[in-house]
Amino acid sequence: PRTIRLAEYTPPSHLVEGVELQFTLAPRTTRVRSAIRFRPNPARPDAVAGTADLRLDGEALTLIRAAIDGTVLAAAPDATGLTIPAAALPAGPFLFEAEVEIAPETNTALEGLYMSKGMYCTQCEAEGFRKITFYPDRPDVMAPFKVRIESDLPVLLSNGDAVGQGPGWAEWHDPWPKPAYLFALVAGDLVAHSDRFTTRSGREVALNIWVRRGDEDRCAYAMDALKRSMKWDEDTYGREYDLDVFNIVAVDDFNMGAMENKGLNIFNSKYVLASPETATDDDFARIEAIIAHEYFHNWTGNRITCRDWFQLCLKEGLTVFRDQSFSGDMRSHAVKRIEDVLTLRARQFREDAGPLAHPVRPASYQEINNFYTATVYEKGAEVIGMLKRLVGDEAYRRALDLYFERHDGEAATIEDWLKVFEDATGRDLTQFKRWYTDAGTPHLRVTDDYRDGTYVLHLEQQTLPTPGQPEKPPRVIPVAVGLLNPNGDEVLPTRVLEMTEARQSFSFEGLSARPVPSILRGFSAPVIVERETSAEERAFLLAHDTDPFSRWEAGRGLAKEVLVRMVTEGADPAPGFLEGLGAILRDDSLDPAFRALTLRLPSEDDMAQTLHAAGHVPDPTRIHVRREALIEAIARHLAGALGATYSAMSVPGPYTPDAGAAGKRALRGAALAYLTRIDGGAAAKVQYGVADNMTEALQALSALLDIGQGAAELASFEARWRDDALVMDKWFTLQVLHAAPDDCAANARALTERSDFDWKNPNRFRSVIGAIAANAAGFHHPSGDSYRFLADWLIRLDPLNPQTAARLSAAFDSWARYDADRQGLIRDQLARIAATPGLSRDLSEMISRMRG
Ligand code: DPP
Numbered sequence: 018p019r020t021i022r023l024a025e026y027t028p029p030s031h032l033v034e035g036v037e038l039q040f041t042l043a044p045r046t047t048r049v050r051s052a053i054r055f056r057p058n059p060a061r062p063d064a065v066a067g068t069a070d071l072r073l074d075g076e077a078l079t080l081i082r083a084a085i086d087g088t089v090l091a092a093a094p095d096a097t098g099l100t101i102p103a104a105a106l107p108a109g110p111f112l113f114e115a116e117v118e119i120a121p122e123t124n125t126a127l128e129g130l131y132m133s134k135g136m137y138c139t140q141c142e143a144e145g146f147r148k149i150t151f152y153p154d155r156p157d158v159m160a161p162f163k164v165r166i167e168s169d170l171p172v173l174l175s176n177g178d179a180v181g182q183g184p185g186w187a188e189w190h191d192p193w194p195k196p197a198y199l200f201a202l203v204a205g206d207l208v209a210h211s212d213r214f215t216t217r218s219g220r221e222v223a224l225n226i227w228v229r230r231g232d233e234d235r236c237a238y239a240m241d242a243l244k245r246s247m248k249w250d251e252d253t254y255g256r257e258y259d260l261d262v263f264n265i266v267a268v269d270d271f272n273m274g275a276m277e278n279k280g281l282n283i284f285n286s287k288y289v290l291a292s293p294e295t296a297t298d299d300d301f302a303r304i305e306a307i308i309a310h311e312y313f314h315n316w317t318g319n320r321i322t323c324r325d326w327f328q329l330c331l332k333e334g335l336t337v338f339r340d341q342s343f344s345g346d347m348r349s350h351a352v353k354r355i356e357d358v359l360t361l362r363a364r365q366f367r368e369d370a371g372p373l374a375h376p377v378r379p380a381s382y383q384e385i386n387n388f389y390t391a392t393v394y395e396k397g398a399e400v401i402g403m404l405k406r407l408v409g410d411e412a413y414r415r416a417l418d419l420y421f422e423r424h425d426g427e428a429a430t431i432e433d434w435l436k437v438f439e440d441a442t443g444r445d446l447t448q449f450k451r452w453y454t455d456a457g458t459p460h461l462r463v464t465d466d467y468r469d470g471t472y473v474l475h476l477e478q479q480t481l482p483t484p485g486q487p488e489k490p491p492r493v494i495p496v497a498v499g500l501l502n503p504n505g506d507e508v509l510p511t512r513v514l515e516m517t518e519a520r521q522s523f524s525f526e527g528l529s530a531r532p533v534p535s536i537l538r539g540f541s542a543p544v545i546v547e548r549e550t551s552a553e554e555r556a557f558l559l560a561h562d563t564d565p566f567s568r569w570e571a572g573r574g575l576a577k578e579v580l581v582r583m584v585t586e587g588a589d590p591a592p593g594f595l596e597g598l599g600a601i602l603r604d605d606s607l608d609p610a611f612r613a614l615t616l617r618l619p620s621e622d623d624m625a626q627t628l629h630a631a632g633h634v635p636d637p638t639r640i641h642v643r644r645e646a647l648i649e650a651i652a653r654h655l656a657g658a659l660g661a662t663y664s665a666m667s668v669p670g671p672y673t674p675d676a677g678a679a680g681k682r683a684l685r686g687a688a689l690a691y692l693t694r695i696d697g698g699a700a701a702k703v704q705y706g707v708a709d710n711m712t713e714a715l716q717a718l719s720a721l722l723d724i725g726q727g728a729a730e731l732a733s734f735e736a737r738w739r740d741d742a743l744v745m746d747k748w749f750t751l752q753v754l755h756a757a758p759d760d761c762a763a764n765a766r767a768l769t770e771r772s773d774f775d776w777k778n779p780n781r782f783r784s785v786i787g788a789i790a791a792n793a794a795g796f797h798h799p800s801g802d803s804y805r806f807l808a809d810w811l812i813r814l815d816p817l818n819p820q821t822a823a824r825l826s827a828a829f830d831s832w833a834r835y836d837a838d839r840q841g842l843i844r845d846q847l848a849r850i851a852a853t854p855g856l857s858r859d860l861s862e863m864i865s866r867m868r869g
């Protein structure tokens with residue numbers, strides 16, 4: 018496969034002034050007629066001089082007819098597109114027309130136009146439009162679209178505003194120039210949950226969430242989240258919606274979470290549909306975040322898009338940053354920050370530490386779909402958070418205003434983005450740019466000394482080599498620090514130290530006693546802090562730190578230390594840790610959601626990552642056994658407090674998804690998980706029996722499965738929900754995720770043999786195949802069964818849906834952490850996949866990167 022490089026970017030030879038598309042829909046024989054007005058790109062002298070060919074992308078299209086200015090073209094397409102030689106192009110603007118035939122029904126890759134249970138829908142990001150018709154399918158070609166859809170289906174949707182409709186047809190016009198990846202079309206027998214929003218300048222916007230009949234009563238929360246997102250973007254970023262209608266469609270077969278197509282967002286139904294009976298608190302929170310994310314793309318992604326796919330983080334990092342801020346404003350900033358850091362470490366730090374490490378802005382790729390990663394998204398968001406911390410809130414807003422003013426309607430780059438910050442603040446961001454170009458997570462070593470009232474922090478940064486990047490020059494790291502007195506008072510409120518050198522010291526004078534430092538408050542930079550510190554000091558910060566993130570982090574550090582010693586030395590759980598946890602549990606002044614997070618132990622995968630980083634070879638089986646022992650020790654030690662918390666946190670009245678109630682349920686659920694270890698499952702059985710919402714039902718069921726019980730509950734769950742695919746996905750996942758290590762592969766295999774294991778549906782596929790990778794001790798079982806199982810399924814899915822197969826293959830990326838036997842077993846599977854004939858570009862790129 019060909020490697021595409023950022024350094025080889027060239028502007029398009031021709032620009033598009035307008036596109037008209039006409040679809041006549043049929044499952045096997047959809048006709049697409051296109052009329053595209055081209056003109057030579059003034060930035061391409063060869064095109065202006067009439068010597069540049071026009072290259073159009075096109076895949077799996079049957080060309081019926083193509084013409085330029087009415088003259089039929091003789092050129093025949095190749096496997097990836099159509100070249101029209103310069104000699105066949107008129108000087109100046111011209112009209113290209115084509116008629117092609119496509120078969121949405123047989124499109125299992127779910128890219129381009131495809132069908133999901135009788136409904137037509139599209140997914141064009143990143144390069145799906147080329148499977149619909151011939152077009153310069155690149156984000157720097159932006160054009161207004163007019164679309165006519167002909168079909169007997171009752172609901173026919175496309176981007177922009179509806180300009181006309183009648184029986185069997187509809188016409189849409191999107192006046193905002195957009196790249197082809199934001200094109201969308203939906204046709205189906207759908208019903209709408211509708212509402213309205215008035216923008217701050219008085220535009221009346223019709224809001225619709227389109228779903229399959231029967232799902233209308235599960236849209237209210239998504240609609241509420243949409244209206245709050247629209248208001249928030251006006252209030253916080255000054256951004257208003259720009260069309261008369263905003264449509265969202267829920268579809269059951271979808272590779273990603275959702276897609277921000279202009280005026281017509283398409284969502285995986287999992288991230289739209291919710292009712293108390295069917296969705297958990299976490300589902301509600303994710304729906305709120307994703308609705309916001311896709312809506313926010315209207316400005317950061319759509320009005321200003323990316324010049325090329327290397328700039329993906331320009332829209333994704335920024336939009337994730339915006340949705341995280343939104344969720345923080347809607348809920349609790351402290352809790353949201355901790356959750357985001359947990360995700361970042363679990364996914365992005367892991368990625369950065371392995372063979373798949375890549376910069377936030379990659380410099381090359383074979384298949385761009387493989388770069389919709391935690392690095393581009395979550396680390397991309399962290400980089401923006403750092404920028405904001407460095408320049409301050411007010412300058413950040415000025416820079417963003419300038420960004421929207423300067424680049425509206427354009428396809429921009431990271432250079433453009435950094436330039437607005439330089440122009441708005443006068444800062445030089447040359448060094449800061451390394452966050453975009455250099456892969457790897459910096460390690461920040463911290464030592465200190467104190468003499469005569471002066472406290473000095475010595476910081477040292479180092480980033481380990483990553484694939485293709487052996488040298489890592491120092492980066493700008495904003496390190497937020499506070500200092501506490503030994504009595505717990507804060508003597509230095511949070512200050513951001515700006516580290517720019519490999520080694521740097523910062524002094525604090527006039528102190529009356531040696532302070533306790535609180536470092537990297539709010540997780541001010543995506544780095545790994547290394548500091549020799551005592552358990553006493555961590556316990557002190559857990560009890561006294563005024564920064565909620567650092568307080569949680571102190572508890573996290575303690576838990577990891579305890580677990581490391583339990584795993585490597587066979588130590589018993591440290592009593593000090595159990596006491597500290599107990600104090601947090603009993604502290605009613607603390608947000609229940611925060612307490613729940615503090616009670617959650619580091620995951621087994623996190624411990625494997627931690628042990629590996631500390632120079633050990635992690636044994637997943639042993640980590641599992643020792644972590645289970647710690648859970649039991651906590652349960653025994655804190656039984657009284659856990660029981661009291663369990664009672665106190667019960668939420669009376671009907672279920673509401675708000676953060677307050679969800680936090681109480683989270684703490685109650687955490688208590689239940691511990692109590693189940695010592696009461697034989699009694700409380701969990703009761704909770705399962707009376708639960709009137711999915712959150713409490715799943716908490717109970719998971720707790721039971723963790724102690725090897727829950728068979729009756731699983732059966733009753735299945736009996737109740739067998740016809741509800743989204744709920745049944747949870748049922749599938751639970752039995753793999755909570756399986757004992759010896760049962761994990763067998764459970765997964767048995768589930769895939771059921772007739773309702775519809776493996777062509779990405780959600781169902783992930784519910785089992787994704788879950789096995791998430792059960793660390795089960796996945797890394799010494800038999801290698803789970804590795805084989807995963808490889809079998811990747812090989813089977815790849816010819817049908819390469820994107821999802823490639824995504825899940827990343828489960829193998831941590832192979833180098835483990836012992837020689839496991840490394841050998843994983844490498845055998847990677848080799849077996851690599852040797853499969855006809856492997857997709859997606860999967861083959863992933864496998865070859867992992868094999869190194
Ligand atoms: N659907 C993906 C997202 O919104 C790609 N744009 O992030």
Ligand code: ZN
Nearest residue numbers: 310314333336
């Ligand atoms: Zn996005």
